[in-house]
Amino acid sequence: MVERSVVVLGAGMSGLVTAYEFARRGVPVRVIERLSVPGGLARTQRFDDYYIDAGPHLFHTSSPEIVAYWQNLFPGMFRTPALYGKNYVDGQFFDYPLSEETLRQFPAELYKCIMAEMSAKDPAKLSAARNYRDYMESLAGPTLQKIFYEDYPEKLWGIPTSELSANWAPQRIDIRKEKKPFHADQWSGVAQNGCGTAMEILAQKIIAHGGRIDYNTEVLGLELEGEVISRVRTNAGVVDLGRNDIVVSTLPITVNSRFLNVPCNLSFRSVKLVAIATTGADPFPKDADWLYFKDRGVIFHRAGLQTRFSDIGIPKGWSILCCEIAYTAGDAISTMDEAQLSERVIADLERLGFIRRTEIVKVHHMDLGPLYPSYRVGFETELQRVRGELEKNGNFYFTGTLADFSYADFQILCAKAIDLVDMIQDPGSAFNRVQRVSRRVRKFNDVVQIGKNLVGRQYPPYIIGEIGLNHNGSVALAKQLIDVCVESGCHAAKFQTFSTERISAKVLDARYNEDILDLEENLHQLFNRLIFSWEELKDIFAYGRSRNIDVFSTPFDIDSVEMLDRLDVPAYKIASMDVVNLPLIRAVAMKMKPMFMSTGMSTLGDIEEAVNTVLEAGNPNLILLHCVSSYPCSAAEANLRMIPRLAETFQLVSGFSDHFPGTFLVPPAVALGARVIEKHLTLDRSMKGPDHIFSLEPTALKAMVEEAEATFTALGTGIKAISASEYRTVQRLRRTVFARVDIPKGTTITRDMLTVKSPGIGILPKYIDLIVGREARSDIGADHPVTWDTI
């Protein structure tokens, strides 16, 4: 193991866990913190003889691993009450997260309208939503969106919801059936003596393991030698780094970028806290431990009661209301002094009836600084770029809410910090704790929009013509193959994009089909020969677009992901061989475009890790393709039952990437639920190249598309009814009651005078017993139908 020491910038939750993890493994660690106490946003500040939490109150997680980690670090510290948040709207309190139960407070007509809008939710619109406003309108309907999901987010984030990325919403918005505690279905604990006590304990543990924490020390800059940080400049002097030493920063990404001369167009929303101590009774409803205020006339967006969480030193009979106020540097709030801010908060609280001015005993202020990343539509691209630039510095790492530009709770911050230390100390370790702990997206979309096409259970299969390598490196051939896709009725034409690094040049015996095709090159040489230049790719993709077909590609490396991003592809594909390549999957998922992933050569466990990587990246548009990576694949090995299995296991749309020679497996695949079919195509199967041999030629491809569509149509609705074309047959063939003999008028009809025959123009046989015993009202000739007007 490399001998190194570590400098951690910032002593918030992230910095402290990182430092503790290094220290307990015997790595010398030094933490630099500008404040006089540990905890950062999670500090607990002393005022006179009592304490107020700056920010968080709740530790919560669904991961038993993280619960055990906290209980081991902070034994006996937690109590686990059920806690509730509420929205305050015009004098009424509504559950937060919203519940259908709470909406019953609205007048009956309004409630009915909201419920009708919610049940008319259109999954296609949901998956196509690019901004928060559209997403919420599709998820909750326009009425709820207007009431709960417009003013509040705009107040908090300082951005119109039409400019706020939709990717934020699936992580946080939950509409429940009934009222439940805030963190229902999770372990959730409150630190009895304030959240900052947990941070103090961590700080002490770091020191007990030989670590050092420099408080009141502000980092002013980082000095580079080449792409390695050699010095950390602070207001208390310079920290020199040795050759193997590393820096882990938890400072905001904007500050890290400034220190390392990386241009950065990201920004944060900051928060000020005003705590009002009164001698009045606890003013909130019993089942509301904190409240959200959407009213733009109220200066704060959230207010919590410190006394409901921890009340160390707080005089008996006092209530302390902590009001959070969001601001952006330079706006009107940012320039208010403490007296002005106190006055606004007090006036608002008084007007809302939560306090009486005469009962106020103390007012305290804390400026928490940057907190909420400005998740503007498209921020992911800028974030990726900045992260990429920062990561170039060999001994520089970063983690935390502000450093990662990703608002996160303690569970995620802990998991990320532990993973980071695991990864630095043991570069071979899989750093997947975060994926186990968090689900930034809870669920994949049932309908995925690609270009103009919708893919989902209720839509006909989306057919991808896999051109792959069958263009043989020729732009003209690539365009011809696009034409074939269009003419065969495919929805997409797909390529493969890679750099020279796709396969090791050393594996000289890695030959592929050479016995059949007489290819004398190894895979490395083959792939190099088939690479398109940037200009060629641009030309091919532009041609595809002009032919009105979705054109995308499978990137095999991160450079290729970036190249495809510049081509503004409508989707990405992950190849079976990359199911285990989580860094590539993460990079693709972060592009927030729909993704297809083939699942050959993998177990359900491998697929689960890949799927979790996509969820963790916040991308809700993943489609898994069942695939057997044999070229060609036999019917015996096709295992088509995996198509519904993938859909059920991972709750998403599944499809089939077919390597069987011919079209035989496509109809059963569609019947089993495949809503994407991917099939290789070629102009001529006898062409030279690895994939031509098992590809379809144009005529067969067209037939396959028709068969797939016909199979889908043939599946029908599952609703049993007489079809339109059957009505004629009903008349011709259905059985009704006929006279077996002549029945003269006035005859009492007996059973042996009747028989049952086609066509269906008489009385149904089930009524035969009603006919028996009646008198014929007119003559009924033998072999004539018995009708109600003749008996």
Ligand SMILES: Cc1cc2nc3c(=O)[nH]c(=O)nc-3n(C[C@H](O)[C@H](O)[C@H](O)COP(=O)(O)OP(=O)(O)OC[C@H]3O[C@@H](n4cnc5c(N)ncnc54)[C@H](O)[C@@H]3O)c2cc1C
């Ligand atoms: C009001 C509020 C309520 C919240 N509620 C919850 C909750 O209930 N549960 C939950 O899990 N999460 C909650 N959160 C989120 C959680 O508190 C944060 O995500 C978490 O504390 C961030 O920790 P961090 O270590 O990543 O960042 P920070 O805490 O910001 O740590 C960064 C540290 O770097 C220091 N620093 C900055 N610049 C410099 C410099 N130049 N030199 C030296 N030091 C510097 C800062 O002082 C700080 O200590 C809440 C946050 C707020 C504000």
